[in-house]
Amino acid sequence: MKRYVASRLLQVIPQLVIVAIVTFVLLRLLPANPVTEIVGPTATQATYALEKQRLGLSASLLSQLGTFFSNIAHGSFGNSWQTNLPVRAEIGQHLPITLQLIVMATVVALLVGIPLGYVLSTGSGRRRRQHRFLRIFSLFAGSQPDFWWGLVFIYLFFYLVRIFPAPLGILSPIAVAPQPVTGFILIDSLLRGQVGTFFDALDHFALPVLTLAFVVVGPIIRMTSQGMRTEVNADYVLYARAAGLSRPRIALYIVRNGLAPVLTLTGVLFGVLLGGAVLVETVFSLNGLGVYTLQSVLALNYPSIEGSVVVMTAIALLVYIVMDILYALLDPRVRNR
Amino acid sequence: MALAEPLPSGEEQQSPVTAEREVILGYPTLRSHIMHKVRRETLPKIGLLIVFATIFLAIFGPLLAPYNTTAATNLVNAAPSAAHWFGTDGSGLDIFSRVIAAPRIDVSIALLATALALVVGSAIGLFATFYGGWLGALAIRATDTLQAFPALILAIIVVVLTGHGIGNIIVVIAVLNMPLYARLMRGEVLRIRDRAFVEAARASGLSDLAIAWRQVLPNATAPVVAQMSVTIGWAILATAGLSFLGAGVLPPTPEWGSMISTGSSGIILGQWWPSVFPGLAMALTVFGFAVVADTIQTALGREG
Amino acid sequence: MLFEVSDLSVEYSSLGEISRAVNGVSLSVASGEVVGIVGESGSGKSTLALALLGLTRRNARITAGSVRLEGTDLVGGGLSEKQLRQFRGRRIGLITQNARSSLNPTIRIGKQIATVYATHTGAKRADARAAAIAALRLVGINDPERRFEAYPHELSGGMAQRAVIAMATVCRPDVVIADEATSRLDVTIQAQILDDLQRAVQEVGSSLVLITQDLGVIANYADRLYVMNAGEVIETAATSLLFAAPGHPASVSLLESQLDLSELQFRLRGLPVDGRELPEGCWLQTRCPFMDEGSGCRTVHPELSDIGGGHEVRCHRTTVVVGRAAELAR
Numbered sequence: 001m002k003r004y005v006a007s008r009l010l011q012v013i014p015q016l017v018i019v020a021i022v023t024f025v026l027l028r029l030l031p032a033n034p035v036t037e038i039v040g041p042t043a044t045q046a047t048y049a050l051e052k053q054r055l056g057l058s059a060s061l062l063s064q065l066g067t068f069f070s071n072i073a074h075g076s077f078g079n080s081w082q083t084n085l086p087v088r089a090e091i092g093q094h095l096p097i098t099l100q101l102i103v104m105a106t107v108v109a110l111l112v113g114i115p116l117g118y119v120l121s122t123g124s125g126r127r128r129r130q131h132r133f134l135r136i137f138s139l140f141a142g143s144q145p146d147f148w149w150g151l152v153f154i155y156l157f158f159y160l161v162r163i164f165p166a167p168l169g170i171l172s173p174i175a176v177a178p179q180p181v182t183g184f185i186l187i188d189s190l191l192r193g194q195v196g197t198f199f200d201a202l203d204h205f206a207l208p209v210l211t212l213a214f215v216v217v218g219p220i221i222r223m224t225s226q227g228m229r230t231e232v233n234a235d236y237v238l239y240a241r242a243a244g245l246s247r248p249r250i251a252l253y254i255v256r257n258g259l260a261p262v263l264t265l266t267g268v269l270f271g272v273l274l275g276g277a278v279l280v281e282t283v284f285s286l287n288g289l290g291v292y293t294l295q296s297v298l299a300l301n302y303p304s305i306e307g308s309v310v311v312m313t314a315i316a317l318l319v320y321i322v323m324d325i326l327y328a329l330l331d332p333r334v335r336n337r
Numbered sequence: 338m339a340l341a342e343p344l345p346s347g348e349e350q351q352s353p354v355t356a357e358r359e360v361i362l363g364y365p366t367l368r369s370h371i372m373h374k375v376r377r378e379t380l381p382k383i384g385l386l387i388v389f390a391t392i393f394l395a396i397f398g399p400l401l402a403p404y405n406t407t408a409a410t411n412l413v414n415a416a417p418s419a420a421h422w423f424g425t426d427g428s429g430l431d432i433f434s435r436v437i438a439a440p441r442i443d444v445s446i447a448l449l450a451t452a453l454a455l456v457v458g459s460a461i462g463l464f465a466t467f468y469g470g471w472l473g474a475l476a477i478r479a480t481d482t483l484q485a486f487p488a489l490i491l492a493i494i495v496v497v498l499t500g501h502g503i504g505n506i507i508v509v510i511a512v513l514n515m516p517l518y519a520r521l522m523r524g525e526v527l528r529i530r531d532r533a534f535v536e537a538a539r540a541s542g543l544s545d546l547a548i549a550w551r552q553v554l555p556n557a558t559a560p561v562v563a564q565m566s567v568t569i570g571w572a573i574l575a576t577a578g579l580s581f582l583g584a585g586v587l588p589p590t591p592e593w594g595s596m597i598s599t600g601s602s603g604i605i606l607g608q609w610w611p612s613v614f615p616g617l618a619m620a621l622t623v624f625g626f627a628v629v630a631d632t633i634q635t636a637l638g639r640e641g
Numbered sequence: 642m643l644f645e646v647s648d649l650s651v652e653y654s655s656l657g658e659i660s661r662a663v664n665g666v667s668l669s670v671a672s673g674e675v676v677g678i679v680g681e682s683g684s685g686k687s688t689l690a691l692a693l694l695g696l697t698r699r700n701a702r703i704t705a706g707s708v709r710l711e712g713t714d715l716v717g718g719g720l721s722e723k724q725l726r727q728f729r730g731r732r733i734g735l736i737t738q739n740a741r742s743s744l745n746p747t748i749r750i751g752k753q754i755a756t757v758y759a760t761h762t763g764a765k766r767a768d769a770r771a772a773a774i775a776a777l778r779l780v781g782i783n784d785p786e787r788r789f790e791a792y793p794h795e796l797s798g799g800m801a802q803r804a805v806i807a808m809a810t811v812c813r814p815d816v817v818i819a820d821e822a823t824s825r826l827d828v829t830i831q832a833q834i835l836d837d838l839q840r841a842v843q844e845v846g847s848s849l850v851l852i853t854q855d856l857g858v859i860a861n862y863a864d865r866l867y868v869m870n871a872g873e874v875i876e877t878a879a880t881s882l883l884f885a886a887p888g889h890p891a892s893v894s895l896l897e898s899q900l901d902l903s904e905l906q907f908r909l910r911g912l913p914v915d916g917r918e919l920p921e922g923c924w925l926q927t928r929c930p931f932m933d934e935g936s937g938c939r940t941v942h943p944e945l946s947d948i949g950g951g952h953e954v955r956c957h958r959t960t961v962v963v964g965r966a967a968e969l970a971r
Contacts, residue, residue, distance in 0.1 A: 015485050030498035143627035148616035155609050239743040243757045244730030275487030297497050312487045332792045
């Protein structure tokens with residue numbers, strides 16, 4: 001088991017390094033010019049050259065790469081070209097919002113999707129209409145644009161019926177943000193005893209979480225249903241019945257074994273959500289990593305872009321490993337690979 | 338959200354007999370299955386209808402638009418009425434006209450990007466797996482690593498840094514989807530490479546290319562077509578998403594994503610029509626493509 | 642009579658068409674007896690095996706008949722699933738042919754066996770574990786404490802089969818049904834497994850129903866035989882009697898190697914009958930070398946008739962068959 005974990009980690013590190021290199025090189029090969037972006041189109045030759053030097057863009061590509069990786073070895077992505085603040089710190093501020101958003105959305109989608117998927121997998125003859133609806137719904141939801149649905153939900157649940165607050169960030173204007181401990185507002189507000197702030201933040205997270213959960217629950221339902229159906233028809237289930245095992249126990253077998261592919265899917269969905277978070281963050285004015293990355297790209301802020309991409313990729317790869325480990329725990333057959 | 342990825346499948350449920358039949362006879366048996374499904378159930382019919390409608394609009398949409406789609410007027414933010422079925426947006430443009438004109442660009446980008454991803458990705462997958470060797474292994478590894486990137490972010494970077502050209506949008510969407518087709522072809526090649534009749538074909542002197550052409554491609558058709566439908570749907574979403582963020586197709590070109598974006602600020606004021614109608618059109622369209630993909634995939638998975 | 646099956650019929654539907662997998666099968670098993678059920682593939686044996694526990698696969702159902710274990714009808718007696726569960730695994734055990742797929746791939750085999758035991762006896766973990774280990778030892782697995790921790794995919798085919806046998810016998814059932822318990826195994830191991838099976842069954846005191854395609858296998862183990870074809874019992878007799886004087890062409894077909902009757906005239910021609918389209922008269926009329934219109938083969942479906950000594954045959958041409966077989970055996 002430990003060997004499996006180690007081998008997965010070993011596979012992931014080169015991937016991360018390659019992603020970092022490709023991003024770095026791609027930024028410098030594409031025709032945009034960040035120097036002009038900063039000094040303006042009317043700057044003098046001297047100012048231009050000076051700035052280019054300062055940004056480190058005068059050096060050869062290889063030496064720039066070298067500096068990049070040596071920085072990373074020291075745990076730094078350099079300073080943002082927009083604010084001159086360390087990229088690491090800025091990412092540290094924006095990342096928690098994205099993470100809270102995605103984690104909550106994934107959890108909600110799993111809590112709703114897995115039981116529904118189980119329902120969809122059992123008994124085809126009996127509850128036909130519900131099954132048809134579930135099938136069509138999961139197909140529909142999984143194909144939808146999250147940013148548009150976010151707007152629809154805002155219209156429905158904020159404008160028409162005021163259940164949830166205005167999509168203007170994480171807290172209402174009068175709320176006081178808690179002193180950071182972990183950087184995660186939901187945790188910090190509880191740690192600081194600011195329960196009101198906690199619920200305020202939760203309130204603001206509700207619609208974006210609903211939006212993301214909506215588009216992700218579809219594939220989860222279908223994968224769960226598929227997985228369960230394979231198990232339900234398996235020989236060992238029939239044999240367990242022949243051995244007189246109780247219904248709850250057989251159901252447990254089915255669920256346990258059918259859940260494994262859902263784990264892999266969840267990892268993939270998490271990665272997709274992470275990369276696509278910028279859409280929902282924009283709609284709901286959330287100051288997450290997605291929005292930070294977008295702004296950095298629009299401003300040609302290379303260090304911030306590099307840092308964001310590397311962090312996002314690292315998190316996604318880490319999640320894949322965790323899911324693989326959980327899979328191996330559930331299914332001993334994969335452990336020796 | 339539509340995934341560019343195929344979902345990791347649990348078990349492939351195909352009886353071995355059918356699998357053989359499928360390989361030897363090729364896709365025609367599958368096609369009859371799909372036609373059978375389409376004729377019998379309503380959902381596939383709806384899916385096909387939507388797809389055809391979208392393609393129709395892509396070709397004829399701008400011609401059918403009652404109003405000019407880029408000339409600003411004074412009738413700003415008007416609610417839907419008899420004159421303007423979908424109302425007007427912040428620049429006084431008729432939303433209905435723009436909604437039916439938008440498929441042209443979205444669908445064109447989607448189709449071209451899919452075609453590119455299909456051709457290049459399949460070629461890579463086919464040749465890398467068929468010929469093997471270190472170059473092949475490298476190619477496969479490269480495509481795998483490509484999937485580790487946060488897709489949308491990569492697209493944003495490329496489009497913004499190369500100046501919003503439509504060609505760039507097409508290329509980046511294509512590149513992001515190539516790994517899927519590479520893997521699909523790779524799967525097909527692996528499936529039949531060691532089968533007896535391939536050995537026989539080789540022994541009888543048939544060149545590798547001929548084998549690839551005659552044996553592998555026909556059998557890959559169905560899964561590839563299913564994947565194409567998924568890719569087109571994803572490409573539309575990606576284009577719209579990029580445009581929504583301002584990193585894709587720029588206004589005033591009618592495009593669903595950018596239309597939603599310009600309309601978004603009005604939502605909290607109750608002006609729902611500038612964002613809702615384009616989004617509704619897009620939602621239906623991508624659903625249609627998803628249904629088509631699903632129909633093909635179920636016909637593939639559940640052999641009678 | 643310990644275990645008595647009467648007129649059991651199982652129907653299944655496939656692609657909208659219905660066919661009878663099991664047609665009015667009757668058989669009986671006395672306490673401590675070993676009974677064999679033989680038949681070519683497609684004769685309905687596996688469907689029968691499941692039906693003996695009141696089980697069917699998804700698209701099949703039991704349409705008629707009774708299966709009585711010490712008087713209680715498992716099939717027609719209106720027993721609830723809950724009541725049936727008290728029989729399955731506890732008073733009647735099943736051994737299937739594909740052992741590795743019959744075991745849950747994600748749970749260690751020892752635990753699976755122990756679970757069966759605990760479910761039926763309410764035993765605690767330690768006792769259930771001990772019982773499982775004992776069962777493993779009984780079926781010939783050396784070092785059962787270590788094998789207890791194994792996963793099904795870590796076992797060889799033979800080991801997995803033994804594990805399944807252990808699972809079927811751990812509760813000391815009255816009857817054990819072995820559905821082609823060795824068909825998928827290497828020839829060299831088959832005999833070993835059967836020996837282990839026989840020993841386990843004797844030790845536990847169960848009766849055994851051995852279902853197989855291979856008559857040669859069964860000769861050494863079964864006291865009595867039932868021969869099946871197209872879902873019906875077409876002949877039954879004590880093993881020695883059947884081998885000496887088979888009365889049905891299908892039995893002779895199966896016995897061919899044993900009797901050294903390479904005479905083609907005895908072989909059933911063609912493929913097994915299609916369960917969806919059964920003809921009037923004898924179902925084997927198109928395949929049987931002894932078919933004779935005059936005897937009613939085409940018009941009257943033959944019933945099982947006693948030709949003496951507990952030997953029953955379902956054939957209009959029995960006397961001819963027996964005569965010819967005896968002739969050639971000389």
